Amino acid sequence: MTTVAAYAAPAAKAPLERTTIERRAVRENDVLIEIKFAGICHSDIHQAREGWGEALFPMVPGHEIAGVVTEVGPAVTKFAVGDRVGVGCMVDSCRVCENCAAGLEQYCTDGNTGTYNALDRNGEPTYGGYSTHIVVDEAFTVRIPDGLALDEAAPLLCAGITTYSPLRHWNAGPGKKVAILGMGGLGHMGVKIAHALGAEVTVLSQSLRKRDDGLKLGADHYYATSDPETFTELRGTFDLILSTVSAPLDLDAHLSLLRSDGAFVNVGAPEEPVSLNLFSVIGGRKTLAGSGIGGIEETQEMLDFCAAHGLGAEIELISAAEINEAYERVLASDVRYRFVIDTATI
Numbered sequence: 073m074t075t076v077a078a079y080a081a082p083a084a085k086a087p088l089e090r091t092t093i094e095r096r097a098v099r100e101n102d103v104l105i106e107i108k109f110a111g112i113c114h115s116d117i118h119q120a121r122e123g124w125g126e127a128l129f130p131m132v133p134g135h136e137i138a139g140v141v142t143e144v145g146p147a148v149t150k151f152a153v154g155d156r157v158g159v160g161c162m163v164d165s166c167r168v169c170e171n172c173a174a175g176l177e178q179y180c181t182d183g184n185t186g187t188y189n190a191l192d193r194n195g196e197p198t199y200g201g202y203s204t205h206i207v208v209d210e211a212f213t214v215r216i217p218d219g220l221a222l223d224e225a226a227p228l229l230c231a232g233i234t235t236y237s238p239l240r241h242w243n244a245g246p247g248k249k250v251a252i253l254g255m256g257g258l259g260h261m262g263v264k265i266a267h268a269l270g271a272e273v274t275v276l277s278q279s280l281r282k283r284d285d286g287l288k289l290g291a292d293h294y295y296a297t298s299d300p301e302t303f304t305e306l307r308g309t310f311d312l313i314l315s316t317v318s319a320p321l322d323l324d325a326h327l328s329l330l331r332s333d334g335a336f337v338n339v340g341a342p343e344e345p346v347s348l349n350l351f352s353v354i355g356g357r358k359t360l361a362g363s364g365i366g367g368i369e370e371t372q373e374m375l376d377f378c379a380a381h382g383l384g385a386e387i388e389l390i391s392a393a394e395i396n397e398a399y400e401r402v403l404a405s406d407v408r409y410r411f412v413i414d415t416a417t418i
């Protein structure tokens with residue numbers, strides 16, 4: 073075991089503070105990673121404040137991890153000391169169920185092991201990326217291509233894959249009209265990736281406040297959902313709407329924006345159940361779906377795609393001492409578009 077520095081929430085809703093945690097000794101298939109940067113995801117805040125239910129404390133959040141390998145276990149074959157690597161939202165799964173066998177470890181029927189706020193398969197708590205080091209099995213570690221800066225790559229490990237996976241699954245590409253609902257940490261990556269895939273991209277945001285950014289990042293059109301005219305003008309337009317919004321929505325109104333056979337896919341999740349008039353999907357044979365992160369192989373594919381297209385996240389680099397303030401700003405939607413912690417400041 074090694075003692076390393078970290079930022080942790082000691083209890084639900086308590087401010088995060090500097091502390092130390094134990095990382096396990098490197099096992100056969102493990103890599104020890106010196107974390108360089110860790111993104112702040114909205115779900116870190118949901119969990120540190122128990123918005124999604126009871127959580128484990130102390131909690132070291134962080135599942136957008138970018139760093140460098142400093143030690144490898146004797147059986148490691150994928151990585152060597154000095155490699156630039158990333159870790160996302162999960163650090164293990166059962167590895168044998170039909171979903172794991174299909175490269176969909178995130179949907180492991182036994183449940184994947186979260187990077188933090190989880191118990192690993194030995195019953196030990198997992199601690200995330202707001203820390204100087206982490207020990208992870210090589211099977212759940214991905215390579216960050218040289219073309220990507222580590223700080224801009226960190227958010228790809230959650231925000232990047234969460235948008236890339238459904239955009240690929242629902243065939244965003246040339247000839248397809250794709251709407252990205254919400255222009256935050258997830259949404260801004262959705263715009264970049266959908267554009268790079270060749271789709272015609274529309275941002276649907278509450279206001280036109282971030283319009284210039286959206287167009288610069290690759291959107292072809294930008295509409296405000298607070299304007300009722302938007303729903304009249306865009307009725308029956310989209311092949312795919314990717315919703316990154318975690319606030320309650322008028323689903324019937326948004327489903328009316330799809331063409332026949334179009335899909336409305338949720339990657340943001342409101343804390344409360346939603347209601348729906350089923351005629352909204354019956355007329356036009358529409359699909360209402362959801363999607364969660366992506367498998368390990370697909371996460372690697374996403375990083376390679378982003379490197380090939382020069383797509384990093386738009387970030388605000390902060391020191392560890394600014395984490396609590398950053399949380400408040402995320403809650404106020406006051407970030408363009410992802411906070412990333414320089415872990416050298418922990």
Ligand SMILES: [Zn+2]
Nearest residue numbers: 113115230231
């Ligand atoms: Zn996340």
Ligand SMILES: [Zn+2]
Nearest residue numbers: 166169172180
């Ligand atoms: Zn499994």
